[in-house]
Amino acid sequence: MGDGGPGGPFLRTIEWDMMDKRKFFPLSMLSSFSVRCALYPLTVIKTQLQVQFRNDVYKGMIDAGIKIYRNEGVPGLYRGFWISSVQIVSGVFYISTYEGVRHVLGQYGANQRVKSLVAGGCASLVGRTIIVPFDVISQHAMVLGMGAHGGKNGPVNPLGINFDKGSSRLRITRDIARETFTPRRV
Numbered sequence: 001m002g003d004g005g006p007g008g009p010f011l012r013t014i015e016w017d018m019m020d021k022r023k024f025f026p027l028s029m030l031s032s033f034s035v036r037c038a039l040y041p042l043t044v045i046k047t048q049l050q051v052q053f054r055n056d057v058y059k060g061m062i063d064a065g066i067k068i069y070r071n072e073g074v075p076g077l078y079r080g081f082w083i084s085s086v087q088i089v090s091g092v093f094y095i096s097t098y099e100g101v102r103h104v105l106g107q108y109g110a111n112q113r114v115k116s117l118v119a120g121g122c123a124s125l126v127g128r129t130i131i132v133p134f135d136v137i138s139q140h141a142m143v144l145g146m147g148a149h150g151g152k153n154g155p156v157n158p159l160g161i162n163f164d165k166g167s168s169r170l171r172i173t174r175d176i177a178r179e180t181f182t183p184r185r186v
Helices: 021-051 063-071 082-087 088-106 112-143 169-181
Strands: none
Touching: 021 063, 021 082, 021 088, 021 112, 063 082, 063 112, 063 169
């Protein structure tokens, strides 16, 4: 907020065309990546807690964090992280689509509400089209082998992926993507 002079304070809206995109996009992606780095272990813990049957692997959030860390170290808390990080690009596509659609609709005289509604819908469609496939793959990676260290039902492996500790993350990711997105004959 600025002081606005003798008339009092004013609020200045920063419009899309006023921003330096060369700074905005990299800084936006860096910000998203930083938040993802800090919070990702909680996402892994939440996902593994959701997948377990009753409390057969973990008794709660803290127990899950401790067991994952003890059995797999820090890499266990970041399972699927790099796959999930691809989603950061979707933010760039989201905001670009949102502002682009608002601009086009503004040329046709659409009011603010219509511009925001249509632009938000289009941006969400574009953003989700990028996010969902990577989210599905990363969630499978988060739980793959879960319970191998004390779960009552054995390790989780719903896709039947062949893996062991020596398997490369790239190969596991490729196998998850193939099993998930390859159409099955019935």
